Amino acid sequence: MNKTVNINLANSLFHIDDAAYDKLRRYLESVKRSFAGTAGSDEIIADIEARVAELFLEKMENERQVITQKEVDAVINIMGQPEDYMVDEDIFEDQPKSSSSKTTSTSRVKKLYRDTDQKYIGGVCSGLEYYLxxxxxxxxxxxxxxxxFTGFGFIAYILLWILVPEASTTSQKLDMTGKPINISNIERKVKEGFDDVADKVKNVDYDKMGDKVKSGSKTFFDxxxxxxxxxxxxxxxxxxxLLIIVGASTLIGLFIGLFTVGIIDVVHLPGLDFYDIVNTSGAPVWLVSLLLFFAVGIPFFxxxxxxxxILVNNLKSIGNIAKFSLLGLWLVTVGVLIAxxxxxxxxxxxxxxxxxxEEWVMADNDSILIQMNNSDYDLTMDRVHFGRMMLAYDDNDTPILVSDDVRFDIxxxxxxxxxxxxxxxxxxxTFEKARxxxxKVDYGYNxxxxxxxxDDYLTTxxxxxxRQQEIRTTVLIPEGTIVSFGEYVSGHVGRSTKNDRDYYRSDIIDYTWIMGSDGELKCQDCPVKSFEYDDDNDGKIIINEDGIDIKINDRDEKGKIIINEDGIDIDVQDRNESFKLKVDEDGVEIKTEDDN
Known part of the structure; x- marks a missing residue:
């Protein structure tokens, strides 16, 4: 049984066993002794402790995990012992390091930060210098x-300025350069900072500094x-x-869709019969729901x-393993959905x-009546459809497919x-499978x-x-055959039916027709086309079912011409003269003003 203690290291709480605590305490005390009297020793010690805390957090699987000597030895191995480094590296910087040194010489993966020490505006470019x-x-x-030239440069710079963090701590500055974060590099980085401050103090122009203090402590760009x-x-x-709201709402909707549609399919609840009808990929609905969940959900996650x-500065990363795993899962999911x-x-x-x-012989000038058998199925569009196809049930409660995609031409x-x-x-x-x-399409006629x-519907x-099943019927009739239409024909006449009135196909069903020699239906009882003309001189011509009516009213001239089933009636009044001509079944009648 080991005793555990709680320690506060760089403002982070850790549970550590007694033996590991003694070893860590002795290590940190030796580090403090080695930097005693060194410029910036306090900052060096603080950065070292922060790095040790960061390494402990990386190795912990949960917050209650107890740190043992194994984790302490691993951290010490990464950080190195104080005696492994030269105290004054500037003096011996040209001399190669001893092979016995435990310093990690391999470069680490660089991280992108903004270098505010070398900045002009935001430090983006100086940070990219290290990274690229x-x-x-x-x-x-x-x-x-x-x-x-494009405007993209300004936008990209501003976005990087906002999204890329600033390298403020010593560890972040070492991460930016890709150097190992150990005692040697932390010491060197802190000492470089102090040397820069010392050089600036030595070379300062106090007159200019006084002017700057008077004018303000910040530059224009700052x-x-x-x-x-x-x-x-x-x-x-x-x-x-906004991103959180959109992402969270989408994920919640996908969860609801996954667990409702998927569970309904797994337990075979009613409501998804139509999916099996339109689906030929062989994938069950729960699998498609799961694939859609990953394909849509991962980007929104x-x-x-x-x-x-963006909102939480200290949000812990999910890690590269999780990121690349999700990316791989998304690519596989999208590939399966495409297939x-x-x-x-x-x-x-x-x-x-x-x-x-079917064929049958017709007599000359015979007549034919075309009518539709009204469907017993509810084919309204408020039900679930796939194109014109609808799922219904016959008298034996057997599921069948019904469609009103039925047309006929004459x-x-x-x-x-x-x-x-x-x-x-x-x-x-393939052609064979389509045939x-x-x-298997059932269609009735008589x-x-x-x-x-x-029939005004088909079933299968x-x-x-x-699979977009349809019926296309052609009625071929001899020349001179009279054609009329019965009930429920509206909406089923095809586009290839021609008529001499240029009526739309749904308008011909109200009249009687006869097949002409040119293949067009000739209307027998259609109303005469009306025509009306009215010019600027008050003249008017009307042609309709009543005949031809011509009225003249130009200045002082008035006249009328009527041609209809009663004959021809002409009435002219020119200034002071009047003339009338009437031709009908009684003969010709002429009247002038003198006759009155």
Missing amino acids: GFDALWIRLIFLLLGI TIGDIIMFLFKVFGKFIGI FLLYLGLK LAVRQAAEFATVGSVSVK KKSKDTIARLNIRKDSHGP ERAK INGNVITL VSENKA
Whole structure:
């Protein structure tokens, strides 16, 4: 049984066993003794303790974990012993280090920070110099040129200024340069800072410094930079809140959709029958729901994480392993969804057809009536549809597919034989499979004398899947055949039916027609087209079912001409002369003013 103690290291609380605590205490005391009397020793010790605390946090799996001698030895091995480093490195900086030194000589992975020690405005370019290995001068020129010619340079600089943290601590400055964070490098970095301060104190121009103190302690760029940073921090906080709201709401919606649709499918609750009808990929609905959850949810999770990073400065990173794992999972998910979508789309690549034909002889100038058999199914669009296809149940409660995609056209037969050609169409991945589906389409019709009755719907078994099945019927009738329409025909007349009135196909059902020699239907009882003309001189011409009515009223001239079923009636009044001519079944009647 080991005794544990609680310690506060760099403002972080740790649970450590007694033996590990003694070893860590002796190590830190030896470090303090080695830097006693050294310039900046307090800052060096503080940075070393902060680094030790950071290493402990990296090795801890949870907050209650107790630190043992194993973790202390690992940290000491990384940091190194004080006696392993030369006290005055500046004197021997050209001399190679002893091979017995435990200093880690390998470079660490660099992290991107803003270097405010070498900044002009925000320290972005000087930070990129360490991260990319290019001179900061060239990076500044690139930002300037992109900003002048495209505007992107200014935007990118401002975004990096907002999002990239400043290298303020010694550990962050070492992370920025990629150097190991150990005792030697921490000491060197702190001493460099003190040397820079000493050089600035030696070379200071007190007259100029006095002027600066009088004019203000901040430079122009610092003042402008503080203002811009304040505005963009406010804007950044707003963006962070917006990203959190969007990401969180989307993830919540995806969770609800996953657990409702997925669970309904797993326990086979009703409501998802239609998915099985339209799906041919073989993937169950719960699997598709899970794939969609990852494909959509992972990007929005990173949006949520980005929003939290903007709002919370000390938010702990999820780690590169988690990031790359999520990225890999997202790529796999998107790839599987694309494969399923391609497989689904292939089901509509080809159209196959089968035909049913009927023939019968018609007498000259015979008549024919075309009507539709009203459906017993509710085909309203407020129900679940796939195109024109709908899931319904027959009298035995067997699920079937019903569609009202039924059309017929009327064309001229080449002889005295009337023909009925019913074509069943369906889609499929190949022509053969499409024809097999078309054969399974059920469609009813009846020919009773001169009456043709067609169903206004088609049906097929649910196992046949919804593949845009349709019925296209052609009625071929001899020249001179009179055609009329019965009930429920509206909406089922095809585009290929021609008529001499240029009526829209749904408008021809209210009239009686006769098949002409040119293949067009000639209307027998359509109203005469009305025509009315009115010029600027008060003249008017009216042509309608009442006949032709011409009225003349030009200055002092008045006249009227009427041509209808009663004959021709002309009445002219020219100044002081009047003339009237009437031609009808009684003969010709002429009257002038003298006759009165």
